[in-house]
Amino acid sequence: MAAINHIRMVSIASTILPRMGSSSLLAAWEAGSPNWVRICSHTVKMSMPLLPSISVPLPEINIRLPSLRDIWEGILKAVPKKKTSHMKKRHRQMAGKALEDVNALCTCPGCGNTKRMHRLCPHCMKRINDVWKNDNPSGTFLE
Numbered sequence: 001m002a003a004i005n006h007i008r009m010v011s012i013a014s015t016i017l018p019r020m021g022s023s024s025l026l027a028a029w030e031a032g033s034p035n036w037v038r039i040c041s042h043t044v045k046m047s048m049p050l051l052p053s054i055s056v057p058l059p060e061i062n063i064r065l066p067s068l069r070d071i072w073e074g075i076l077k078a079v080p081k082k083k084t085s086h087m088k089k090r091h092r093q094m095a096g097k098a099l100e101d102v103n104a105l106c107t108c109p110g111c112g113n114t115k116r117m118h119r120l121c122p123h124c125m126k127r128i129n130d131v132w133k134n135d136n137p138s139g140t141f142l143e
Contacts, residue, residue: 105114108121115121133139 104117108115113123
């Protein structure tokens, strides 16, 4: 059984770490190291055609996957808990929008009050309407 595990370990290591020699794996296995962290932390000797040999230590592999509780809390915070009511939707849609400031103002040449440019002065128009109402109180047209 131990021989089968040893062969399995060597074949897995050769597929994951192809440059790692089987002798270092065998030494790590015989030293009583059953976990991959101690096996992978051994120094790997890689040979390149231009350089004689380079010794590179492999870092420990520490992958922290988020637990289901962490994921579930994020999902619960990201979605609305209840359906938005019709009244709240209508309030949001019909809310008063920000009005733009009126910059095109000038003074009326007739009365001196402030009016919008290129528009009739409301104060002068009120006076004209009052004069017309005083001249024709019934509101009927004269023929």
